[in-house]
Amino acid sequence: GAVVSQHPSWVICKSGTSVKIECRSLDFQATTMFWYRQFPKQSLMLMATSNEGSKATYEQGVEKDKFLINHASLTLSTLTVTSAHPEDSSFYICSASPLTGYQETQYFGPGTRLLVL
Amino acid sequence: DQQVKQNSPSLSVQEGRISILNCDYTNSMFDYFLWYKKYPAEGPTFLISISSIKDKNEDGRFTVFLNKSAKHLSLHIVPSQPGDSAVYFCAPPNTGNQFYFGTGTSLTVIP
Numbered sequence: 001g002a003v004v005s006q007h008p009s010w011v012i013c014k015s016g017t018s019v020k021i022e023c024r025s026l027d028f029q030a031t032t033m034f035w036y037r038q039f040p041k042q043s044l045m046l047m048a049t050s051n052e053g054s055k056a057t058y059e060q061g062v063e064k065d066k067f068l069i070n071h072a073s074l075t076l077s078t079l080t081v082t083s084a085h086p087e088d089s090s091f092y093i094c095s096a097s098p099l100t101g102y103q104e105t106q107y108f109g110p111g112t113r114l115l116v117l
Numbered sequence: 118d119q120q121v122k123q124n125s126p127s128l129s130v131q132e133g134r135i136s137i138l139n140c141d142y143t144n145s146m147f148d149y150f151l152w153y154k155k156y157p158a159e160g161p162t163f164l165i166s167i168s169s170i171k172d173k174n175e176d177g178r179f180t181v182f183l184n185k186s187a188k189h190l191s192l193h194i195v196p197s198q199p200g201d202s203a204v205y206f207c208a209p210p211n212t213g214n215q216f217y218f219g220t221g222t223s224l225t226v227i228p
Contacts, residue, residue, distance in 0.1 A: 044153060044163065044208070046162070
């Protein structure tokens with residue numbers, strides 16, 4: 001159990017376009033979902049924390065208008081990279097904390113690789 | 118297919134003693150490992166890393182050991198402090214289109 005999926009797994013887009021990444025908890029409801037990005041050989045960096053039905057909390061240095069996060073239900077959060085540029089190319093990972101049970105457990109999605117040309 | 122496993126979901130240690138958190142992996146191609154620490158209601162933050170060309174990396178109270186033949190790594194915290202109580206994740210670097218993360222070990226340091 002406790003599976004988190006991400007879609008798409010990889011995406012290539014032109015500079016200036018917007019890209020939406022979905023994060024779904026498949027067999028549990030998630031109170032909180034987290035979004036991260038990771039550059040090659042670097043550590044995971046938290047971008048934002050989203051709670052269902054409320055606005056996301058962004059980490060310092062992360063542009064809210066650039067990375068739009070929507071957490072419309074207990075099983076789905078989306079990250080939209082608006083007007084993507086080559087420097088946004090990265091690996092984006094989401095994670096979800098369950099509504100019930102041990103709430104500090106965090107289940108990670110497989111990640112989405114974004115390449116902006 | 119879980120390529121990184123942390124078989125101990127929880128660990129309790131007395132303050133001042135050593136905490137040892139273990140992680141096993143299956144893919145011998147992994148050349149770099151990272152440990153993350155996560156406090157309640159927060160996302161993981163990077164703690165320490167180790168390259169496969171080394172078998173030990175030390176940073177203050179934190180030391181990570183890598184045993185490539187056993188495909189095993191461990192994080193030692195000494196001396197353990199109550200503020201170290203958190204969930205610890207091990208992870209190899211992302212390879213290709215996949216990202217792997219251990220399931221985490223919840224450490225409780227008892228004052």
